[in-house]
Amino acid sequence: MSGTITGMWFRKDLRLVDNTALIAMMKERDDNESVIGIFNINPSQLKKGTLNHQAFFAAVEQFSEEAEKAGLPIHFIVGKPEKAFETLKKAIPELTKIYFNRDERGYGKKRDEAMLTFFSDYKIQVNHFQDSHLHGVSEIKKDNGEAFKVFTPYYNRWKKLKKPLFQKEEFADFGVKGADFRQLFKEEQKYVSDLLAEIPIELKGEVGLQRARGYLSRFIDKKVSSYEVDRDYPAIKGTSRISRFLRTGELSIREVYHRLNDSDEGGNSSDTFLKELCWRDFYNMIYAENPEQQTLEIKEQYRGLHWNQNQGMLIAWKEGKTGFPIVDAGMRQLNQTGWMHNRLRMIVASFLTKDLLTDWRLGEAYFSQQLVDYDSASNIGGWQWAASTGTDAVPYFRIFNPTLQGKNFDSDGTFIRFYVPELANVPIAYLHEPQKMPLDIQKQVGCIIGTDYPEPIVDHQKMRSEILSLFKGQ
Secondary structure, three states: OOOOEEEEEEEOOOOOOOOHHHHHHHHHHHOOOOEEEEEEEEEHOOOOOOOOHHHHHHHHHHHHHHHHHHHOOOOEEEOOOOHHHHHHHHHOOEEEEEEEEEOOOOHHHHHHHHHHHHHHHOOOOOEEEOOOOOOOOOOOOOOOOEEEEEHHHHHHHHHOOOOOOOOOOEEEHOOOOOOOOHOOHHHHHHHHHHHHOOHHHHHHHHOOOOHHHHHHHHHHHHHHHHHHHHHHOOOOOOOOOHHHHHHHEEEEEHHHHHHHHHHOOOOOOHHHHHHHHHHHHHHHHHHOOOOOOOOOOOOOHHHHOOOOHHHHEEEEEEEOOOHHHOOOOOHHHHHHOOOOHHHHHHHHHHHHHHHHEEEEHHHHHHHHHHOOOHHHHHHHOOOHHOOOOOOOOOOOOOOOOHHHHHHHHOOOOOOHHOOHHHHHOHHHHHOHHHOOOOOHHHHOOOOOOOOOOOOOOOOHHHHHHHHHHHOOOO
């Protein structure tokens, strides 16, 4: 093959439309340049056996098939990025340019910084772009140039800024077919085939751009007008459910924003949803400003808190066997589906940190395994918010009462009865506090507390006093 090779390195941007780096590559290529698609799998970053891992690679498999149909075969390379790209360069010495959408925080940022040095050493020209968020981490600053620490002033500035346009171009529009060197990477192809074979079949139906657009359209057409109210009630399917597609990049954040913003539906509810997109940008920026936040509290005065080390309580929380119905329903939804309603994420996080006095990092780590929409910036930000250790977090003395949360947001028990079937026949008068149900009624409905469903593992009021003392002692 004459001419040079330019590579598009895909990561969490698994789409061929409105992909900033991909569009730039196709617009800037010369006629004598061939293009290839690249995806690097770093085994040290995998979380095999978790819902997070399985859902992500279900999306990777679907994207690879879509790219193949569009004429851009994906070349899978395996290993730590430097070693994998070294192998790629040796196999394809004509590779002289790389395009990718960069990460701006966490492991991805460190990887990209190291790879910029690598590509420079190998005389490979690099072009990288901010694609994953409406605004990058350095775009919104205070007047003095400092980063915001509080959401509301950040949002007030965010909503005034012009948003990047939805780029409707997709790979097929350029009339170019990607080169195919996959025969040079048979071992890598075998590794990927084995990896993808482990994905449960049920996860493969919830992937791809068309699936993502279906969720978005249904939300705009049927749900957004009532989103402001319905979003707090887990029994109502009132949320968009597009978070998993934003996490993988199967759906462009710009497409989401402009379809919502251009819609006549929603009114205030639409604004409320767009505000959630701002939270996504805000937490991305916070992670970039606090690169150690996954392991270290942002508020320095709360570093070194003496958390409870009771493993039995942590296991009960993970399994949804705490004796607090709304908490247990939320955890079982997570374990069964890989997703949890946002109201419940706040409730179960508050319960773990404020009622069980358990280190928020353990909860964050469990979510990182179980969530199919896991995003490190938003997840860590949410956990530090609930634990009162992060930026703009809930004050430590504001503690969710799990029983009242259940009564307020699942008043008739529809959600609880679905995910905690032991309580399905419990009268509503006792559903949120089943331990108060008289023994004769327990026998009548077939739910003996302490046998069929656990007693509450803690006394909320007692633990409330303990957490207040813990924080006041810092």
